[in-house]
Structures are given as C-alpha cells and as structure tokens.
Amino acid sequence: MKSLSDPARALANGLAAIRREFQVPASFPPEVLNAAERAATKPLTEHVDRTDRPFVTLDPASSTDLDQAFAIDRSGADLLLHYAIADVAWFVDDGGPIDAEAWRRGETLYLPDGKAGLYPPILSENVASLLPAGPRPAVIFTVRVDPDGDVRLDGAERAIIRSRAKLAYDNVRNEDLPHGFVELAARIAIAEQKRGASRIDPPEQEVARRGDGFALVFRPRLDSEIRNAALSLAANLAVADTLFAHQTGLYRVMPEPDERAVRRLRFTARAFAVVWPETMPLDIFEQGLNSADPKHAALMLAIRRAGGGAAYAPLTPGIVPWHSAMAARYAHATAPLRRLADRYVVRATLAVANGRPVADADTAAFETLPPVMARADALAAQIDRAVIDLAEAVMLDGKAGRSFSAVVTDADERGARIQLCDFPVVARIAGDDLAPGDTLDVTLTEADPERRTIRFDRNG
Structure with missing residues (x-):
C-alpha cells in the first residue's frame, strides 16, 4: 500500500477530470429513467416460486448491484449448484429506451469516487438486484458438479427467489455459507488443474479512499472471494458447453501469450527479484505466485495482460471457441446487471435448456455484440489506466531528482x-x-x- 495524501485535492480534481475526458455519464437521460420506473412495476408472470430455497449472496460489503445468489444441494456423489442470476432481461424491452442506453454503455464503469451503471439504479440496485429486501426475479442455472469438478447444466428456469443473507467477503464465516460451498470450490479448482488451466486471479490494483486521502493499493483476494469466483466459473463453463452443443452462443476467447510477451514477463520477474527458473513454463510458474506478496501481485497483473486480453466471439462454423487461461470453452452469463452481453447469453441458455429455439434477436445480438463489448472493455481499461497514472503521478509528486x-x-x-x-x-x-x-x-x-x-x- 502506498498512502497518497491529497491536501491540494490533486486526486479528487484528477478523478473529476478523468470523468470529463472519458465522458463518463453522471446519470441517465430522463426518458430512460422514466422507462425504468415503469419497468420496475412489471408483474412477474413467467416465474416459478423458489422462495423456499435458502439462497444467499456473497459480494463486497458495499455492493448493491447483486447479480448472483446461490444455494447448494447434494445428489449422490454430485453437488448441485443452484445459481440464481438477476433477471434484468425481464425488465428491459428490446429496442426500448433502457435497451438502447445499455447498448451505448456496454458495461458498468467503476472509479474510486463512484460508478456509472449499465442500467438505472431502480433496476440495478433495487428490483432487479438480488438483495435480501424481498422476493426478486432470477434465472436459476442448476449446475451439476461431479467429484472430479466436471460440470454440466441440468436445467434453467425463471423463478422468484428470496435471498436469506447479504454476505460480505471480508467478514463471512464458513458457517454462514451453504453446506458444500468450500467443497464445491475445491472441486472446481481440482478440475482446473486437471485440464491445465492457467487462470490467475491477481489482486486488483486500485486507488482507494483512506480517511481524507487515498491509497494506491493491491486489494488482496480473500479465500471467500476466490471460492465464490469458482461458483461463477462453474456456471459459465456449463453454459458455454450447453450453448456449444446447440451450435449457438457468444464466447470469451483468449490467445496464449506469444514468445515476446513471455520474455518480457521474465524481465519483469527479474525486476521484482522473483525467481523464475529458465526451464519452467509460464503456466507452472504463475501457479506458484502468492497474491499476498505485492511484487507477486504486480507480476500477476502483468501476466494477465500479456496475452493481449480476452475478447468476445460468436460461434463460427468449424472453429472451437477457446479461452487459453481457462483451457476450456467459456462464456459470460453471470453478471447481466454489469455486462450487456450476459443478458443475451442468459436468455439463449434459458431457451435451449427448455427445448426452445434461441430468439432471432439473441442470435443477431451475438454477431453485433463483440465490437460493442470491445469498445466498452477498452473504455473501462483506459479509465483504469488513467486512474493508476494519476495515482502514480501523485505518489511521485515532489520526488523529482530521486x-x-x-x-x-x-x-x-x-x-x-x-x-x-x-x-x-x-x-x-x-x-x-x-x-x-x-x-x-x-x-x-x-x-x-x-x-x-x-x-x-x-x-x-
């Protein structure tokens, strides 16, 4: 952690300048807000009642846009993950004002002093968010996880759920979580190792508020957060396999880092005095990194960026969509409140899991979403980089000559x-x-x- 005092408001003013430069929206147009107010009252007419199932959510303590809730059952030697995903699609009419604005935004943008949501707060932080305040609409993916960690989608349905608790990463106890949570996450980790996945989850480098100032920090990933990510991974892998079997879908794809990128990573490791044996391949080396070590954390971030980044791609005949870090087919379906593409993947999965054809609107969206999401991802990355550049400049301000x-x-x-x-x-x-x-x-x-x-x- 590097503390950054801000008596001259260099960071505060700099963040305001970043918002202006990148045209981060401060609110929503009146017609979008009005449409969201109307949509929030839409009756739930296609949802079965699953309020008896003990769902919980697990997120950062301050989060209010809750995409996922989960419950876990046993089925013989298998574990059944009931993964409830916020049914934002129920409230958004294709081609309407909310939909059009979401296509303009692509995803939620996050800055240290606040976020710019993909959907108006009455949806993303209220009626569509899986908060424990009352019944909420969701799409439940039932994912079967066998003892080896292999996953299969057993079903998908629209349902009304009621979260029992809003749990937080930094203070959750194992006894607060559904029985089987730790075991399920361990199964997914075993399956990753078995298929040679090189997925890493480095801590996020961020600028955080600290009293009257800020700090440049690596936010450590807690065990609860890592295990929770395993649930999302299980659902996304199961969804990807289901859609691929029906020859449809939108996938996350990522190439392997090339030789030059690996060589650059080796020099980065040397800069941090992190030992990387010459004969050890990247995928083995990165599995031994410790995110609690700031130098390892910085190196993990560099590794994540070295492959050129993941992209979205529709299914192309004759080409198997592949994500090198996952060593598997992979789709984004579990964060529709924050990512536009997930709304369409959820709808398509709901269709094929129930023997229905994928809607023409969803099939068309798979072709047109990749550049929209690429633009949104690029903007988010530019904003993140600008915030870090600002923090670095503030951190080094006054040290000229050193x-x-x-x-x-x-x-x-x-x-x-x-x-x-x-x-x-x-x-x-x-x-x-x-x-x-x-x-x-x-x-x-x-x-x-x-x-x-x-x-x-x-x-x-």
Missing part, C-alpha cells in the same frame, strides 16, 4: 519500457542501446498529476 533502480522489460523503436524495482510503476525512457533484461538506475525528472505523466532519465 534515483530509482529499474529493469528494462521491453525495447522497440520508441525506446525502452522499464519496471521500477521498488514501486509498481512502469514507464518509458529514451535509448536505442537498451535491451530487455538490462538493469539501470534512473532519475525522476517529472511527476505531473494534472497531466497524469511521469518521466525518467537514465543516470550517467
């Missing part, structure tokens, strides 16, 4: 990319004589929070 040790992680016609050894900071310096792996000392010559820039020169 020397830092660094390692070159990459070099091209634009100069060299360096990783500071003692700070999670990446920067560029001029120099056509530098090669990846070179170690050097650099001097900070500029840190400008207003422009979100930092600049270093080589010593000597």
